[in-house]
Amino acid sequence: MKIYQGSISKESLNLFVSDIGSGEFFSYVGHLVSLEQAISVLGLLSPDFIEFDGHVFWQPNAQQYEPQKNYLKGLVETEAGVLEQSASRRDVERYRNVFSINQFFSKWEDAPNRPVFKVGLSEEDYRLCHLFAEQITRYWKRALSDCFPEKVFQFEIADDLLDEYGVCLTFWQL
Structure with missing residues (x-):
């Protein structure tokens, strides 16, 4: 067996x-x-993607994408803690595709006896955020491969990524 x-x-x-x-x-x-909650999570695991001017972005709803409101500018960290605007595809995608895991959730289980460990989270919630980010990465890689079989994407999971707070993930084309 x-x-x-x-x-x-x-x-x-x-x-x-x-x-x-x-x-x-x-x-x-x-x-x-509930069934609705479960299906919503499945939808989160397979978001919409937009390809615009050679850039690839994830979207909660591609029908609501407005290119004129989304300038092709990103951020890059030039030295410790200093962010500057950048127009390189890598920096634009890396910035625009950031998903802050712990800022995304508005509902958390009550656990008043758990002390803050890192980025405002208990150690358990911090580990769960990383686990969630790893699973999102796994599913989004597959979804991106299905949509863009000729492209290769790099994913990153980090704390306090660019101008976002907490456990974040992002991706860009290689």
Whole structure:
């Protein structure tokens, strides 16, 4: 017998505030997540992409993209903490594709006994944000490959990326 475990370790359940479904994700989701919430997460794992003037950007809704409002300017860190505008494709994509994980969520589980560890998060929530960013990266790489099979993308997960706060991810074309 061979066992092929999923890409998210069951041990990450130990980071959850709730112990419902401890040991596996199916019971947790079945008890606490509605069908609409589950489908929304699937939608988040496969966002819309826009290719504009050789640049590739992710969008929550491509139908709402307005090129005249989105200048092809990005930011680059020239020295520690100093940001300057840049028009290079790499810098524009890296800046415009930033997704701040912990700023994205407006709902968090109450855990008043967990002290702040880093970027305003408890150690458990910080690790969960990184886990979420890694999974987003995994799915977005696949989605980008499907949409742009001839292009190669680089992903980055970091704290306080450019002008965003907290655990962030971004990507750009190589």
